[in-house]
Amino acid sequence: MCGIVGYIGNKDSQTVLLSSLGRLEYRGYDSCGIAVASSSLKVYKDAVRVEALAKAAPRLGGTAGIGHTRWATHGKPSQVNAHPHCDCRGNIAVVHNGIISNFRSLRQQLISEGHDLVSETDTEVIPHLIEKYYDGDLEKAVEAALQHIEGSYAIIVLMSDTAELVVAKKDSPLIIGIGDRENFIASDVPAILDYTNRVIYLEDGDIGVVTSGEVKVKNGGVEVERKAHKVLWNVEDAQKAGYEHFMLKEIHEQPKVIRDTLGEYTQATESGTGLERIRDAGIESMLILACGTSYHAALVGKYIVEELLRIPVRAEIASEFNYYGQILAKTMAIVITQSGETADVLRAMKRLKGGECKVLAISNVVGSSASRIADQTIYLRAGPEISVAATKTFIAQLMVLYWLVMSYSKVDASRLASMLMELRQMPGKVQQVLNNEDKILECAKYLAKYENVFFIGRGINFPIALEGALKLKEISYIHAEGYAAGELKHGPFSLLGSDTLVIAIVALDNTREAMLANIKEVKSRGSPVIALASEGDEVIGELADLVIFVPQVDTIFSPVVNVVALQLLAYYTAKERGCPVDFPRNLAKSVTVE
Amino acid sequence: MKQAVILAAGKGQRLRPFTVTKPKAMLSIAGKPIVHYVVEALAENGIRDIVLVVGYRREQIFDYMGAGEQFGVDITYITQEKQLGTAHALAQARGITEDEFLVLPGDKLIEAETIARFVAAKPEAMLVKRVDNPTRYGVVTVDDGMVKDVVEKPEEAKSNVVNTGIYVFSKEIFAFIEPELDIPVALNNMLARGYPVNAMETKDTWLDVVYPWDILSLNDAVLSRIPANLGGTIETGASLKGAISIGKGTVVRSGSYIVGPVVIGANCDVGPNVCIMPATSIGNNVVLSPFTEVRNSIIGDDVNVGPSCIIQDSVIDKGCVMKGHFTACSGEANVRVNGEHHVVNVGAMLGEGCSLGDSVVAQSGVIVGNYSQVQSLKLIDGRLPDKSLVF
Numbered sequence: 004m005c006g007i008v009g010y011i012g013n014k015d016s017q018t019v020l021l022s023s024l025g026r027l028e029y030r031g032y033d034s035c036g037i038a039v040a041s042s043s044l045k046v047y048k049d050a051v052r053v054e055a056l057a058k059a060a061p062r063l064g065g066t067a068g069i070g071h072t073r074w075a076t077h078g079k080p081s082q083v084n085a086h087p088h089c090d091c092r093g094n095i096a097v098v099h100n101g102i103i104s105n106f107r108s109l110r111q112q113l114i115s116e117g118h119d120l121v122s123e124t125d126t127e128v129i130p131h132l133i134e135k136y137y138d139g140d141l142e143k144a145v146e147a148a149l150q151h152i153e154g155s156y157a158i159i160v161l162m163s164d165t166a167e168l169v170v171a172k173k174d175s176p177l178i179i180g181i182g183d184r185e186n187f188i189a190s191d192v193p194a195i196l197d198y199t200n201r202v203i204y205l206e207d208g209d210i211g212v213v214t215s216g217e218v219k220v221k222n223g224g225v226e227v228e229r230k231a232h233k234v235l236w237n238v239e240d241a242q243k244a245g246y247e248h249f250m251l252k253e254i255h256e257q258p259k260v261i262r263d264t265l266g267e268y269t270q271a272t273e274s275g276t277g278l279e280r281i282r283d284a285g286i287e288s289m290l291i292l293a294c295g296t297s298y299h300a301a302l303v304g305k306y307i308v309e310e311l312l313r314i315p316v317r318a319e320i321a322s323e324f325n326y327y328g329q330i331l332a333k334t335m336a337i338v339i340t341q342s343g344e345t346a347d348v349l350r351a352m353k354r355l356k357g358g359e360c361k362v363l364a365i366s367n368v369v370g371s372s373a374s375r376i377a378d379q380t381i382y383l384r385a386g387p388e389i390s391v392a393a394t395k396t397f398i399a400q401l402m403v404l405y406w407l408v409m410s411y412s413k414v415d416a417s418r419l420a421s422m423l424m425e426l427r428q429m430p431g432k433v434q435q436v437l438n439n440e441d442k443i444l445e446c447a448k449y450l451a452k453y454e455n456v457f458f459i460g461r462g463i464n465f466p467i468a469l470e471g472a473l474k475l476k477e478i479s480y481i482h483a484e485g486y487a488a489g490e491l492k493h494g495p496f497s498l499l500g501s502d503t504l505v506i507a508i509v510a511l512d513n514t515r516e517a518m519l520a521n522i523k524e525v526k527s528r529g530s531p532v533i534a535l536a537s538e539g540d541e542v543i544g545e546l547a548d549l550v551i552f553v554p555q556v557d558t559i560f561s562p563v564v565n566v567v568a569l570q571l572l573a574y575y576t577a578k579e580r581g582c583p584v585d586f587p588r589n590l591a592k593s594v595t596v597e
Numbered sequence: 598m599k600q601a602v603i604l605a606a607g608k609g610q611r612l613r614p615f616t617v618t619k620p621k622a623m624l625s626i627a628g629k630p631i632v633h634y635v636v637e638a639l640a641e642n643g644i645r646d647i648v649l650v651v652g653y654r655r656e657q658i659f660d661y662m663g664a665g666e667q668f669g670v671d672i673t674y675i676t677q678e679k680q681l682g683t684a685h686a687l688a689q690a691r692g693i694t695e696d697e698f699l700v701l702p703g704d705k706l707i708e709a710e711t712i713a714r715f716v717a718a719k720p721e722a723m724l725v726k727r728v729d730n731p732t733r734y735g736v737v738t739v740d741d742g743m744v745k746d747v748v749e750k751p752e753e754a755k756s757n758v759v760n761t762g763i764y765v766f767s768k769e770i771f772a773f774i775e776p777e778l779d780i781p782v783a784l785n786n787m788l789a790r791g792y793p794v795n796a797m798e799t800k801d802t803w804l805d806v807v808y809p810w811d812i813l814s815l816n817d818a819v820l821s822r823i824p825a826n827l828g829g830t831i832e833t834g835a836s837l838k839g840a841i842s843i844g845k846g847t848v849v850r851s852g853s854y855i856v857g858p859v860v861i862g863a864n865c866d867v868g869p870n871v872c873i874m875p876a877t878s879i880g881n882n883v884v885l886s887p888f889t890e891v892r893n894s895i896i897g898d899d900v901n902v903g904p905s906c907i908i909q910d911s912v913i914d915k916g917c918v919m920k921g922h923f924t925a926c927s928g929e930a931n932v933r934v935n936g937e938h939h940v941v942n943v944g945a946m947l948g949e950g951c952s953l954g955d956s957v958v959a960q961s962g963v964i965v966g967n968y969s970q971v972q973s974l975k976l977i978d979g980r981l982p983d984k985s986l987v988f
Contacts (some may be wrong), residue, residue, distance in 0.1 A: 244664045265864070431949065
């Protein structure tokens with residue numbers, strides 16, 4: 004995945020482009036570059052992060068330009084592979100996010116026609132194709148070039164001596180920010196929030212011409228109107244506000260996220276709006292699809308639905324489902340995607356829609372691709388998440404799932420009343436976990452010395468073991484695996500010993516005795532144990548080496564408090580090991596390639 | 598004057614249990630933390646470059662204040678790792694201060710007009726005020742508009758003029774504060790070396806919170822000035838009188854009777870048939886169940902008050918759950934804080950996350966530690982430490 008930006012107006016474009024790119028680094032940051040047009044086209048790019056590029060770049064001048072921050076898919080991170088890419092004469096520059104699947108044959112053809120291609124990227128074929136078709140009208144040339152391209156793209160094209168930018172989008176995100184006698188283009192909204200909050204979301208197949216005063220969009224050769232939306236996020240949301248890392252800030256935002264999410268939905272319930280279409284009486288089963296952290300939310304969702312609604316639920320990894328899963332009749336499909344742009348999820352959605360399934364999307368990004376495919380979308384009230392490791396959006400996803408299930412009339416009334424009361428207490432319970440940072444820090448210092456860690460849990464906390472392991476491995480680079488506690492003896496036992504740490508999640512439910520037995524088994528094989536247990540469960544202190552206590556809650560809500568403790572544990576462990584917490588190596592915030 | 602340094606790192610020892618989980622500056626008064634009022638007053642005077650010195654439980658301030666955008670100011674955070682004193686706190690901000698700047702405590706309420714008058718003072722200057730109980734504070738000897746000396750918490754006060762902790766300083770001050778821990782000591786050194794320190798007296802309200810029950814009088818004072826503002830849904834059959842502010846998403850159900858000044862936060866569920874009497878502040882996401890009466894009290898975020906509770910002159914911190922029939926009547930109480938005895942009229946003081954069974958009765962003046970649990974039909978009295986279990 005990559006981030007692209009464009010600017011045309013009356014400001015110095017270099018300044019605008021670099022500040023916008025800085026806000027897109029969550030999408031990739033192995034190399035970056037800018038191109039600015041005045042009388043000639045000037046390009047400056049390198050395999051460095053945006054801040055370093057900004058320091059090194061000479062003043063390019065010009066009030067129109069494009070920029071790119073890259074996450075390598077074709078070709079290693081290097082100066083020559085960094086965007087923007089140009090045509091033979093250096094008159095046309097292109098930035099691109101996506102993957103061109105037929106670029107090898109296009110490249111061969113262009114080279115045989117005498118074009119000079121210098122990089123290993125798929126993108127470079129685009130400026131050369133445009134060059135090939137250019138006869139005085141840039142938009143027409145882009146349109147002609149795109150006819151030959153298979154795959155996904157969001158592109159911005161800049162030409163020397165023209166007062167316009169040409170944009171096009173298919174299966175990759177692209178937005179236009181509307182300013183006063185200036186316009187902004189970006190992969191995502193935070194990039195332009197410093198300048199404007201009026202945003203046009205482009206649709207697949209759109210080709211647009213952007214000048215400082217006007218935005219014209221065509222789709223299929225016909226001019227179309229794309230309305231500007233007012234974005235309610237503000238720039239402050241995209242800043243760290245005192246915290247050392249976005250991840251810690253976002254972890255600490257969780258009580259507020261829970262309060263906002265629940266507030267929004269209780270209001271909707273109070274006024275009786277919003278749920279009618281979801282509450283389809285004829286549903287006999289549910290299918291929940293997601294990737295990564297969202298998949299772990301899907302797994303928790305499976306436990307919640309089966310426990311409270313007594314209907315079978317399949318939770319599937321979207322990229323797997325795309326190749327094998329069956330679509331059953333009378334199934335309601337829920338897809339969970341933070342960005343709403345996850346390629347595997349979008350593909351699965353299109354397939355479900357083809358199979359006549361009703362699809363409900365849970366996403367954090369208003370106007371995202373997922374929301375446009377889904378029959379209905381429930382938005383998380385989490386605000387933008389900058390840290391690559393998802394935290395607050397996971398909590399918000401859980402809140403949506405609780406609320407969704409509790410809104411069904413099948414839930415037992417007395418259970419519902421006590422759950423509603425407890426749900427309102429969740430912000431405070433999570434705050435209590437946050438206030439226990441000293442103990443979690445102590446455990447992190449202990450954990451940081453290990454290279455192999457197992458997270459074990461049972462029942463509704465098994466997905467939390469998976470999520471705990473994912474958080475730890477992605478930001479601290481410690482090899483961590485989540486396991487159903489009962490499965491440990493079917494193989495992984497051979498890995499236990501003093502070098503392998505085990506983190507056990509012990510909930511106060513029917514799995515507790517079995518978990519205690521698991522801890523004893525693990526200890527007797529020499530592995531040290533950190534336990535995550537409910538306050539008041541004092542026995543754990545005698546079994547485990549270290550214990551993190553979390554507030555007592557109804558078992559069905561135990562994932563909420565447990566996961567927050569594990570997020571903090573991963574954060575402090577990564578910090579202890581000196582890892583770049585917000586931007587772990589080789590990872591990007593949302594995965595827009597399959 | 599363009600810049601202010603707000604000292605908000607302090608713990609507020611005597612305000613436990615309320616300051617175990619948050620800094621004193623984050624105590625909620627009329628629905629907003631104290632530091633919010635301080636920043637608001639500065640912004641009103643066009644002072645938008647704000648340096649916030651934070652320390653104890655600083656995350657609470659980060660989470661609430663953010664980068665300041667929401668308040669129309671620009672906040673730079675400086676951390677004081679150990680809370681050694683006000684001079685030490687100010688010293689942390691050295692290097693980012695302008696030539697002249699305002700210094701003020703983040704945990705004391707101040708009005709915008711007070712700041713407007715004081716910023717005209719020439720550095721170094723101290724804002725002073727006459728109070729009834731000067732021995733709690735730094736007593737200042739003032740002669741012809743100049744500070745002569747400051748004596749911290751004297752046994753016997755020479756005058757009733759005290760230091761408000763609000764100063765206008767120039768960069769010169771750093772030469773004197775570096776070796777010291779508290780600003781008054783640094784000022785005394787300055788005076789001894791012959792440097793002039795101006796004194797400006799204010800007659801405006803200057804309200805401090807020292808003991809838990811002070812939170813209630815401060816709440817009362819602030820509430821008396823709130824504008825009416827009705828968000829949310831008010832059902833037919835609810836009666837509202839006086840200045841009342843109700844947040845977005847809150848529902849006030851039929852038969853409820855509310856007499857202002859009252860502030861109710863967002864997403865609360867009030868009633869049916871709940872009675873809220875004057876000088877009451879209610880946080881966000883609070884449930885007040887039928888037949889409950891609340892008067893002159895503060896109820897924090899996420900609190901669940903069951904049916905038929907009586908809550909008078911009380912502070913109920915965030916996330917407490919009262920099953921029902923909880924009684925906290927106000928009365929004269931002998932309360933002990935840090936070894937000092939005080940006779941005050943209060944109800945109950947409950948720390949964060951307390952859980953009370955059905956029909957618990959609180960003796961006037963009881964102070965319950967955070968996350969305590971009380972079983973049904975218990976009488977609670979005196980001072981209960983954090984995480985007490987009353988079974």
